[in-house]
Amino acid sequence: MSLPFFSKLRSKKAYMRIVETELQKVRDTIDAQTEHFAPHMRDYMRQVCKGKGKMIRPGLVLLTAAATGGIKPEHTTFAAMLEMLHMASLVHDDVLDKAETRRDQPTPNALWGNELAVLLGDSMLAQAMVMGAEIGDARFIRRMALGVRDLCEGEVEQSTRLWDMEMSRADYYELIRKKTATLFAMAMAGAAFLQGLDDEMIEQLNRMGTLLGISYQIYDDCLDLTGTDERAGKTLGTDNEKGKLTLPVFFLMESSSEDVAEYTRTCVENHEEIDYTRLRHTEAFAEAIRLSVEEGLTRNEEAREVLWMLPESPAREAMAEMTYRLDEMLRECCIN
Numbered sequence: 233m234s235l236p237f238f239s240k241l242r243s244k245k246a247y248m249r250i251v252e253t254e255l256q257k258v259r260d261t262i263d264a265q266t267e268h269f270a271p272h273m274r275d276y277m278r279q280v281c282k283g284k285g286k287m288i289r290p291g292l293v294l295l296t297a298a299a300t301g302g303i304k305p306e307h308t309t310f311a312a313m314l315e316m317l318h319m320a321s322l323v324h325d326d327v328l329d330k331a332e333t334r335r336d337q338p339t340p341n342a343l344w345g346n347e348l349a350v351l352l353g354d355s356m357l358a359q360a361m362v363m364g365a366e367i368g369d370a371r372f373i374r375r376m377a378l379g380v381r382d383l384c385e386g387e388v389e390q391s392t393r394l395w396d397m398e399m400s401r402a403d404y405y406e407l408i409r410k411k412t413a414t415l416f417a418m419a420m421a422g423a424a425f426l427q428g429l430d431d432e433m434i435e436q437l438n439r440m441g442t443l444l445g446i447s448y449q450i451y452d453d454c455l456d457l458t459g460t461d462e463r464a465g466k467t468l469g470t471d472n473e474k475g476k477l478t479l480p481v482f483f484l485m486e487s488s489s490e491d492v493a494e495y496t497r498t499c500v501e502n503h504e505e506i507d508y509t510r511l512r513h514t515e516a517f518a519e520a521i522r523l524s525v526e527e528g529l530t531r532n533e534e535a536r537e538v539l540w541m542l543p544e545s546p547a548r549e550a551m552a553e554m555t556y557r558l559d560e561m562l563r564e565c566c567i568n
Contacts, residue, residue: 316356433541
């Protein structure tokens with residue numbers, strides 16, 4: 233079901249503007265964290281902290297707070313903490329993927345090597361948890377710690393299931409729920425918890441964040457096969473090189489084109505990269521991307537349904553606009 237109310241911001245793509253002042257406070261809070269490290273680490277951490285990107289997760293914290301009673305100082309701290317967790321996870325991801333660029337900048341592993349990059353990511357994660365502890369509520373800290381555990385479990389599972397023909401689509405969805413959707417869910421549910429909302433509403437917002445995070449990962453999987461490094465602002469193609477089974481790969485292995493399905497399965501079974509130059513102009517490849525995009529769009533629609541439970545407000549409209557923008561990003565991956 234579409235939401236007619238959510239229309240005013242569509243052409244302007246202005247969904248973050250209503251919390252831009254607070255987002256700048258989040259950026260400033262992150263920058264200030266570098267001073268908490270030992271002097272010999274500060275220059276490294278300043279470089280890592282320059283990698284702040286679209287600020288989607290802090291934006292979800294602030295918009296959820298604004299839509300449910302107003303933004304408190306704790307929300308700003310939490311938003312900064314969450315972005316630091318995200319940045320730490322990206323530092324580790326780039327080591328695992330041997331990625332050389334991220335957000336058009338050299339990755340820490342490209343600058344200083346894998347060993348130091350891993351340690352810097354660990355240090356950033358630890359500082360993020362210190363920030364969470366400063367919020368002071370034991371239940372909140374436990375909720376955040378469980379989220380970090382889910383995130384780490386997802387990364388471990390992904391690393392241990394490369395080229396895994398026994399992996400199912402259900403396994404894939406559970407994996408990306410942990411490794412990607414966890415931070416989206418933490419953003420919305422954590423903001424609601426700090427607002428003092430009841431358990432039912434916290435769970436509904438947790439569900440919305442999970443749906444958005446899964447959809448975002450599906451977009452990322454499609455972009456890895458259809459985009460360019462320049463468009464993405466990062467190194468693409470690493471999923472294929474490492475043998476990660478993403479949603480388009482599942483659809484290729486299930487394709488009605490027997491040649492494409494057999495070729496894809498053989499590559500996975502033999503631990504060989506799939507030659508997408510061979511597939512990119514086939515109907516089967518276009519269909520795999522289209523079906524993947526549809527899976528993402530369906531989850532965005534389900535996420536929008538949760539918004540009806542919130543009172544009408546500019547923040548509610550802005551969150552809906554975020555979902556519509558994600559719709560657009562997904563559709564841009566489709567092969568014409």
